[in-house]
Amino acid sequence: MNLQQLRYLKAIRASNLNISQAAELLHTSQPGISRQVKALEEELGVEIFERAGKHLARITTAGERVFQRVDRILDEIQSIRAEAQEERQPDRGVLGIATTQTQARYVLPSVIQRFREKYPEVQVHLHQGSPAQIADMLKNARVDLAIATEGMELFDEFVMMPCYQWNRCVVVPVGHPLENATLNKLEQVAEYPLLTYVFGFTGRSQLDRAFSEAGLTPRVVFSATDADVIKTYIKLGLGIGIIAHVAFDEEVDRGLVRVDASRLFERGITKIGIRRGFFLKRYHYAFIEAFAPHLTESVVHQSLSSSHEAQRKWLFVDESLPVL
Secondary structure (H helix, E strand, O other): OOHHHHHHHHHHHHOOOOHHHHHHHHOOOHHHHHHHHHHHHHHHOOOOEEEEOOEEEEEOHHHHHHHHHHHHHHHHHHHHHHHHHHHHOOOOEEEEEEEOHHHHHHHHHHHHHHHHHHOOOEEEEEEEOOHHHHHHHHHOOOOOEEEEOOOHHHHOOOEEEEEEEEOEEEEEEOOOOOOOOOOOOOHHHHOOOEEEEOOOOOOHHHHHHHHHHOOOOOOEEEEEOOHHHHHHHHHOOOOEEEEEHHHOOOOOOOOEEEEEOOOOOOOEEEEEEEOOOOOOOHHHHHHHHHHOOOOOHHHHHHHHHOOHHHHHHHOOOHHHOOEO
């Protein structure tokens, strides 16, 4: 067994079990990866992958256990390198973040601007995706941090720390009957065609659950992953929108009105996630605290050293989190 074989395994999983893609990712040959994986399976005496002809069909049960240890080994190696680099160049490196469009467009610009002023030698790579894609990027070490608002069941294996609470708003064109309304009941918005996020984005499941519990069926006529796209179609008259409160800019979104909907839907919670065992550099801690000031270095340390259950119990009750 050698480290190259372990890297091959990780690349295969990251490429959805496509060996050709894994070979391209690692700039090597497909036959070479296949031989090394087969040699490792023969050495271990178990099959890591189930095969369908020449293709890999799935990771076996034994393979899943192997991958758990592979992840830990490669994370430790990365941590050793990162710690050494921290000694040599504490203010240099790459910060990879995975998040949604709403976070990238409306919440993170000022945070990243402040961070870059303090750490000008750190490259920031911002990746956008769905909750499943964000979790996958964090799992496969393509990013250092994940910022998520939905699909928290996808992040169970990571350390997830709550950052802030957020509300929804109803967005209507100027002159709409709801423009000056006080929204107390879902019936007030259910009678209009709705535009909102695709399921799995920015609290969409909570929104659907609220309508279901009220015995209402919303008429969702348009959905998208991008709040700006949703607002574009509201302007075209397709209906009214339900988006995150923070995703509305009064200067940019002229012609539209934001109506508070905090009484209609439960607050969402945005969290920042880290892989267990990941070595955090000085600038990682700085970014986390810039994004969520209550997540100081000592708090993050405590969270990383806590068990899953202990982490859920001690780390900030909802009421203590700021609201955006």
